[in-house]
Amino acid sequence: MKSTKGFAVNRRRFLTGTMALGAALPLLGANRAFGADVALEFEGWNYDPEFQNQILTEYMGEHPEVSVNFVAEPSAQYVQKIIARFVGGNPPDLLYVRDQTLADWAEAEYIRPINDFPDWEEHVKGLIPFHLSGLTYNDKVWGLPYYGDHIAYIYNSEILEKAGISAPPTTWDELADQAVAIKKAGLMDRPLMFPLKSNAGLHWWSAIYASGGSLFDTEGNPKFPDEDTVSLKLLQFLVKAAQELDILDPTSVQMGTAEGRLALAAGQVAFGSSARYDLKVINDPKTSKIPGKAKQVLFPSLTAEGPHGTVGWTQMFSISADTENPDQAWDVLKYCTSPEVAKRYYLKNGVGYAYESLDDDPDIAAETSKWSDQAMFAKQGALAKPREYITFSWAAEWENFHMQQLQEAVLGRVSAEDALKASADKAIALKKSA
Amino acid sequence: MTTMQAEPLALASGQPGQPSIWRRLFPYWLNLPSVLVLLGLVAYPVGLSFWISLHAMSFRRPKRFPFVGLDNYINAVTSPEFLSALVVTLKFSVAAVALIVLMGLALALLLNVPMRGRGMLRALVLVPWAIPPIVNATLWQLIFDPHVGAFNGLLLQLGLIDKYQAWLVDPNLALLIVVFAHAWNHVPLATIILLAALQAIPRELYEAALIDRTSRWRVFRAITLPWLLRPILIVMILQTMGALRAFDLFYVLTGGGPGNSTTTLAWLTYQTSFVYLDVGKGSTYSYIIMGLTLVVALFYLRGFYKRGDVE
Numbered sequence: 001m002k003s004t005k006g007f008a009v010n011r012r013r014f015l016t017g018t019m020a021l022g023a024a025l026p027l028l029g030a031n032r033a034f035g036a037d038v039a040l041e042f043e044g045w046n047y048d049p050e051f052q053n054q055i056l057t058e059y060m061g062e063h064p065e066v067s068v069n070f071v072a073e074p075s076a077q078y079v080q081k082i083i084a085r086f087v088g089g090n091p092p093d094l095l096y097v098r099d100q101t102l103a104d105w106a107e108a109e110y111i112r113p114i115n116d117f118p119d120w121e122e123h124v125k126g127l128i129p130f131h132l133s134g135l136t137y138n139d140k141v142w143g144l145p146y147y148g149d150h151i152a153y154i155y156n157s158e159i160l161e162k163a164g165i166s167a168p169p170t171t172w173d174e175l176a177d178q179a180v181a182i183k184k185a186g187l188m189d190r191p192l193m194f195p196l197k198s199n200a201g202l203h204w205w206s207a208i209y210a211s212g213g214s215l216f217d218t219e220g221n222p223k224f225p226d227e228d229t230v231s232l233k234l235l236q237f238l239v240k241a242a243q244e245l246d247i248l249d250p251t252s253v254q255m256g257t258a259e260g261r262l263a264l265a266a267g268q269v270a271f272g273s274s275a276r277y278d279l280k281v282i283n284d285p286k287t288s289k290i291p292g293k294a295k296q297v298l299f300p301s302l303t304a305e306g307p308h309g310t311v312g313w314t315q316m317f318s319i320s321a322d323t324e325n326p327d328q329a330w331d332v333l334k335y336c337t338s339p340e341v342a343k344r345y346y347l348k349n350g351v352g353y354a355y356e357s358l359d360d361d362p363d364i365a366a367e368t369s370k371w372s373d374q375a376m377f378a379k380q381g382a383l384a385k386p387r388e389y390i391t392f393s394w395a396a397e398w399e400n401f402h403m404q405q406l407q408e409a410v411l412g413r414v415s416a417e418d419a420l421k422a423s424a425d426k427a428i429a430l431k432k433s434a
Numbered sequence: 435m436t437t438m439q440a441e442p443l444a445l446a447s448g449q450p451g452q453p454s455i456w457r458r459l460f461p462y463w464l465n466l467p468s469v470l471v472l473l474g475l476v477a478y479p480v481g482l483s484f485w486i487s488l489h490a491m492s493f494r495r496p497k498r499f500p501f502v503g504l505d506n507y508i509n510a511v512t513s514p515e516f517l518s519a520l521v522v523t524l525k526f527s528v529a530a531v532a533l534i535v536l537m538g539l540a541l542a543l544l545l546n547v548p549m550r551g552r553g554m555l556r557a558l559v560l561v562p563w564a565i566p567p568i569v570n571a572t573l574w575q576l577i578f579d580p581h582v583g584a585f586n587g588l589l590l591q592l593g594l595i596d597k598y599q600a601w602l603v604d605p606n607l608a609l610l611i612v613v614f615a616h617a618w619n620h621v622p623l624a625t626i627i628l629l630a631a632l633q634a635i636p637r638e639l640y641e642a643a644l645i646d647r648t649s650r651w652r653v654f655r656a657i658t659l660p661w662l663l664r665p666i667l668i669v670m671i672l673q674t675m676g677a678l679r680a681f682d683l684f685y686v687l688t689g690g691g692p693g694n695s696t697t698t699l700a701w702l703t704y705q706t707s708f709v710y711l712d713v714g715k716g717s718t719y720s721y722i723i724m725g726l727t728l729v730v731a732l733f734y735l736r737g738f739y740k741r742g743d744v745e
Binding site for chain 2 (some may be wrong): 411
């Protein structure tokens with residue numbers, strides 16, 4: 001038999017090696033905790049986890065007694081994953097929380113309010129108002145801001161220029177006139193997009209706020225379509241834009257924020273809304289066909305009086321109610337959410353910050369000027385408000401149904417009035433059964 | 435030559451010819467691990483989900499677990515969303531199963547005919563089946579894309595349209611497109627089953643028909659079809675189960691829209707369980723889908739086995 005010199009892998013060696021590797025793996029994972037007195041687990045979704053790890057590494061460098069292991073989950077399954085961990089009795093010590101899940105997770109006693117910690121008030125001073133609102137539920141503050149932003153209204157300045165339009169629109173009627181002019185000039189077939197996918201409620205809310213409307217009272221009773229007529233007028237405008245003027249891109253019914261951003265960046269539409277930080281991508285020559293041409297304008301309203309508000313949202317870091325090391329978790333939380341970290345995050349990714357003091361920061365202004373307008377960012381941000389219904393337990397189900405009704409109306413399958421009546425009835429039924 | 439024969443089994447009491455308790459229980463001990471695995475991995479989750487379906491359980495308020503009896507079932511079958519989803523599901527299932535059976539039968543008949551390149555064609559027809567459903571869905575999404583889709587490009591080149599169209603935003607077309615994409619992925623399985631059945635039909639029957647100068651249509655109706663009824667039944671049961679549970683295409687292509695025009699029971703179940711986090715209602719929908727599948731299978735079995743029996 002021919003012998004094999006050197007290292008030959010046979011079955012026995014393979015099995016021995018595999019077992020040894022298996023036994024060593026937990027040690028590899030645990031080596032970060034060597035020398036640390038407290039080990040914390042921090043779980044979030046997978047948006048730029050490298051940055052988060054960098055910040056935590058810096059923290060651990062300053063606090064060798066604490067080890068923090070950051071776990072990034074796919075964003076789309078984050079809520080389900082975290083709930084499974086809480087229900088399974090194995091929650092992380094620190095976690096990301098979206099403002100729309102805050103009420104549920106606070107009610108379920110998954111997270112603890114930061115009001116439990118003595119110096120909490122210092123850390124919410126100077127927060128932009130809609131961020132503080134987003135962190136608050138039942139008069140308690142449940143975390144500190146990770147990032148947040150507002151829905152911006154964006155137009156393609158080059159197309160407007162080519163169509164001979166000197167200023168961007170301030171009302172929906174002006175916008176319709178400009179879109180018709182662009183269409184007539186043969187520049188675009190349907191220059192307007194309005195995200196109406198079931199998960200795109202932020203855009204509808206922004207348009208409602210821009211025209212000074214409101215959908216619910218504080219008890220969760222719908223004010224549309226009769227008590228507050230903004231919804232009806234706005235939906236009638238969209239129906240007219242789709243059915244009569246033929247200026248609304250029909251794929252709007254399949255667009256969420258991501259698809260809307262792509263349509264703007266591809267130069268397929270001239271008007272649309274997106275997350276404010278998306279301007280960085282839309283104006284980047286590497287990711288856009290219209291670099292430098294996308295501009296922000298105050299969200300159009302039904303009348304010139306405005307108020308041109310929009311939706312602002314906040315993502316936060318919170319502390320698990322069951323953590324065995326709340327004080328260390330609080331310390332990590334403060335470190336990761338400081339204005340300095342928020343500034344670095346902005347300079348890297350362009351995502352919004354929660355601190356008013358950063359509005360005047362020269363580095364931030366310089367960065368913003370590369371792809372947007374800092375003054376407009378601050379102006380629209382000051383008009384932003386969180387969605388007023390997100391604390392209701394039936395919010396997600398209603399919003400999905402509501403967006404379906406908007407789609408039906410825009411496609412001409414039901415009238416605007418019937419769509420909103422059906423949506424109001426659904427809200428009443430859901431509220432009753434909650 | 436020695437004949438292998440089991441020793442007479444002895445009872446514990448020592449009576450000859452009676453097996454001991456240990457020997458009698460031995461087969462059960464051998465099966466026990468599998469039974470335990472099945473109980474743990476199948477019976478327990480199925481039973482637990484049924485128990486959950488009798489409660490108003492939401493992960494938004496996980497500490498509340500009130501027993502509501504059959505309320506979830508009653509609310510489900512009386513809600514407009516459920517009824518609308520049921521209608522869409524039935525429309526989708528009927529259209530998809532019919533298309534799959536017809537295309538599968540046509541392809542099987544074609545591939546059963548001796549011709550050059552038949553082996554290659556038989557291999558090629560399997561390709562769509564090898565594509566994972568989520569990849570299939572993404573592929574069709576690209577084909578029907580309103581701005582860069584190949585379908586639009588083809589129609590434009592043929593002069594059938596003058597500009598790109600958003601096919602998936604038309605509520606009537608959206609469901610048809612999903613049916614077609616689903617059929618494309620599932621026709622190969624039907625073709626294989628029916629082709630195997632075609633090859634099992636005795637040649638003598640066709641030879642006798644040839645001698646009698648029977649027309650091709652009559653040969654198909656009197657010989658081929660009766661022999662294929664059972665395989666067709668199997669295809670229909672499999673495809674109906676698949677259609678009732680179809681999810682990936684709806685997830686990628688339409689998201690249940692526009693409006694609720696492609697919201698099926700499977701999509702509604704997903705939305706309810708994983709978006710609204712209402713696992714009580716979500717489990718209820720799952721059991722309704724299971725019941726529906728069972729009823730349809732029983733319907734097929736009764737209807738076809740009686741008429742399709744060729745023995």
